[in-house]
Amino acid sequence: MKYFAGLDVSLEETAICVVDESGRIVKEGRAANEPRALYEALRKIDLPLERIGLEACSLTAWLYDGIRAEGLPAICIETRQANAAMKTMPNKTDRNDARALAQIMRTGWYRQVHVKSxxxxxxxxxxxxxxxxxxxxxxxxxxxxxxxxxxxxxxxxxxxxxxxxxxxxxxxxxxxxxxxxxxxxxxxxxxxxxxxxxxxxxxxxxxxxxxxxxxxxxxxxxxxxxxxxxxxxDQPDRFRRSRDVGAHLGLTPARYQSGETDIQGKVSRC
Incomplete structure (x- = not known):
């Protein structure tokens, strides 16, 4: 049986949810927003975790480095894609967000974000x-x-x-x-x-x-x-092609196409 965890990070505490490969919630809890405290909380669950998902935010890089240093399979995922999945929840709470992140880890419907050194x-x-x-x-x-x-x-x-x-x-x-x-x-x-x-x-x-x-x-x-x-x-080898760097920086034009409408916009970022 495979297990997947979602961590909803806030300023003081992190909500934790663990689901199995069928989507059933196995464990839930909260821990202090510290790498060591999160590691201890996940270790006490005592389940072989396949993936641990964190949504990208200001504290994610610090927590990600600490969790990965302990040998746990932490993954930082793209914020907009995670928010799109979380909007399916009727109520916005830290507990529900952790559940949604755990389900995203289970289904594999996420885009991994590179965490800079x-x-x-x-x-x-x-x-x-x-x-x-x-x-x-x-x-x-x-x-x-x-x-x-x-x-x-x-x-x-x-x-x-x-x-x-x-x-x-x-x-x-x-x-x-x-x-x-x-x-x-x-x-x-x-x-x-x-x-x-x-x-x-x-x-x-x-x-x-x-x-x-x-x-x-x-x-x-x-x-x-x-x-x-x-x-x-940071690491050039994370880009497959050199032209991908321009798209990463938002220097490629935005596009909206639907039916016969095809609009070329300005660059997304400057």
Missing amino acids: QQCRLWRSLLVARRTVLNEMRTIENVVRAILREAGIKLGTPGRAAFAPRVRELIGADTVIMALVEPLLAIVATMLREFGRLTKQVFNIARKEQVCRRLMSVPGVGPITALAFRATV
């Missing part, structure tokens, strides 16, 4: 952190520009390093405007310093990573683009 996930986090600081810094700079425009002061387009000195120069002795702007300039200065530290980390990684150095030999490709591509692809 921990190193690539850390690189992606670094790039996201850098982009977040840059976006917030631009937001504050735009707020400063808006305050100055209210006073009839046009800032122009100074460079980021010259932004604060230029603002102070244009404000001059206007203490009312300066009292509004000075705290924002102090925040921008701090963010600019930390942004430089994050950028330096990206440059150091790209300088040491062989694949990034090869990518940077292409005209127009810098450290940030090279590291982003390297972290996104």
Whole structure:
């Protein structure tokens, strides 16, 4: 007899459901959302599990690595396909979601998702952190520009390093405007310093990573683009053809065809 498990991951706890090859529910339970706790809960079930399904989410990669390290056959499945199956359930609960995932594992109606290595996930986090600081810094700079425009002061387009000195120069002795702007300039200065530290980390990684150095030999490709591509692809051998990478990144046009209607859309992602 073969057995299949579904794990519905939430923030604090994970709902567990185990079914046999006929679809009958054998075991159900809950466990703390920790790799070791999940392993202990599955070990106590004491059944030979053929597949253990987890829906892709922010915690899945961490749990997946921990469960696989214990020798259990964990599989991360595509979210949209899992949601389509879960919609057949009349009630949306963690328990029902775990049941649906277990049945998906039993029927084989799923698309396995590649879980990136921990190193690539850390690189992606670094790039996201850098982009977040840059976006917030631009937001504050735009707020400063808006305050100055209210006073009839046009800032122009100074460079980021010259932004604060230029603002102070244009404000001059206007203490009312300066009292509004000075705290924002102090925040921008701090963010600019930390942004430089994050950028330096990206440059150091790209300088040491062989694949990034090869990518940077292409005209127009810098450290940030090279590291982003390297972290996104992770393992090139998971793509059967090189053109599949474009589809993975959403760079192929969307299409809707039904009967005589055939519409070619834009790319799904940029």
